[in-house]
Amino acid sequence: MRVTIKDVARKAGVSTATVSLVLHDNRRISVETRKRVLKAIHELEYQPSQLARGLVMKQTGNIGFILTEDHFLRTEPFYTRIFLGTEFEARESSHFVLLTTIPTQFTEENSLPRFVTQQSVDGIIVAGKVPQLLVEKLNHYNMPFIFIDYYPPKGDYSAVLIDNILGGMVATEHLIKLGHKEIAFIGGDIEHPSINERYIGYKMALEKHGIRYRSELVITSEEATGKESGLHAVCSLLDRDIKFTALFACNDAMAIGAMECLRKRGLKIPDQVSVVGFDDIESDVFQDPPLTTIAVPKFDLGIEAMRLMREVLANKVRKNKKVLVPVELVLRKSTSPLKK
């Protein structure tokens, strides 16, 4: 049978209360007694039961982690890295993370994850864009939740977000510093806050350096944000004979598609067109040339979310707190100084 606090108490010749107090570093216990207890704990290899502890403390020690199915199964380990960060940081406070997915099309028929309805978690982390319906259903439960890399359009929540505006600025400024003035921007799903913010960063950088914003250089009408969209966007630019010496794509997938189009049309990268992406996905390195991009620290996003969760659970947070995690420029071979 399992070693319990009673066994420890007996072995150390004290009451179970004393053992518990030692475990919680209560200074009401003398150094000697504490030593005896610690010795007994060690010798018996005692591990407190999380169940018993949770029952009296009214907390489960679990954190729920919700992802849509497609995000979890994406080839690019974006959300898996975020999860890993969360799980890693959870070890610091002895939390467990329960990962579950919801259908990408979450409708009325779908029920919430069991850990929510059963109240088997102390808090919930929601990663990536999720259907509004989920958010609303979640609101019915008296459980703190935190978003990662997404922010619901209505309502006020705690969230850990990528500093997309900064990223957009850094990417654009990088191009500007290389001497470029005709910098195109391509984006899709422009309603998505993250994409929109990158776009804003682009515009801010232009303004900051006194470069006029030219709408013909900008494509925000793509539906999706995949490779095909990138290809399509750039091709449409080229078809209209729009000239640009640099390109900032709202993410790497689109950037890769864009490069494909540029190559097809015989444009040399980076000599004729410099390209910057956003995200730093795995395949960037295998591009020809390797893609310069804005790296998103996925692991850190997960870590920050778990930290924020702890603060929230400890009531350290006044209102809904937002954490912006910084991004950084990763120089590879797809950008170069403007050539005459």
Add this chain to the structure above:
Amino acid sequence: MRVTIKDVARKAGVSTATVSLVLHDNRRISVETRKRVLKAIHELEYQPSQLARGLVMKQTGNIGFILTEDHFLRTEPFYTRIFLGTEFEARESSHFVLLTTIPTQFTEENSLPRFVTQQSVDGIIVAGKVPQLLVEKLNHYNMPFIFIDYYPPKGDYSAVLIDNILGGMVATEHLIKLGHKEIAFIGGDIEHPSINERYIGYKMALEKHGIRYRSELVITSEEATGKESGLHAVCSLLDRDIKFTALFACNDAMAIGAMECLRKRGLKIPDQVSVVGFDDIESDVFQDPPLTTIAVPKFDLGIEAMRLMREVLANKVRKNKKVLVPVELVLRKSTSPLKK
């Protein structure tokens, strides 16, 4: 405050024991009382506390899921799919799955996942090849564990495995039925049970159809099982002027590398060489031509593991049970009938 069994009991005018018995479908309770209780449960939206339940039943309701880091972060969502299957099936028995990773190089310095040392799980599922040290450390704990897609070289364990031999046979027979007789096999990391079994399947199929095994058609000396190994293996075959009209690669990655080499050397697929892979990874479809392969039902592997775990936990399993999940041939464009 949380709704407890007491609230339900009060509302229904019965004792808490009665509520509990109703919850467990005990037929000692009359139909009417049961109805009253059920009504109260429903009206109060009562959810039993897993903590309290677990405490008295001496079970946590959790299953640990261990993966090496590199497996979890692989671009190909192989193990994530397996996990998803497990998580999905866990819902049937109200289990939660705690996913954690261990360093790929698990050494003495590394400690076991916290859910093991803390005994916060009822059983453990280990997916993919893991260091032997982990297995040995796990053995010290009195917890059932089950392997998925791996079987430790020493010892006897319960496991859910891919029917690799069958897969190797099916792949090879497919080629034989297309008229091929000179069928090459390329594999790497041949010590790995899965690879070895596919190789055995290859040999069995040849024998079954009375085709002589020719060692010069076989490469098992590659270290790794990646694209480069596939490329290297086939090139070395071609360099030695070995003739073959079909090729079975031990996995899709190698098959893709192999095709790259074949294309480079000007050999047409499938006209001059038919190629079959194994695994059914995402990028198969994007190959030129799309790769015919043996599909591994990842989701099912996870499901079967969870089912097996339940059997084990219920002591339904006499000895260590092995479950072989069947694979199936996926016809795409990389194989065709032998041309004269």
Add this chain to the structure above:
DNA sequence: AATTTTTAGTTAAACGATTAACGAAATGAA
């Protein structure tokens, strides 16, 4: 009618922790 059996519930202990409230001994203050 008396006894036994069945039915339909209840009582109370147990699971393994935490912690407020209490208390005895030692120490300090008046």
Add this chain to the structure above:
DNA sequence: TTCATTTCGTTAATCGTTTAACTAAAAATT
């Protein structure tokens, strides 16, 4: 010396379930 305070522990209630053992009433048997 007496009273107050501090130190170091203990007692006992509590968290929300489950379930063995019990009981009262009803039904069946003799």
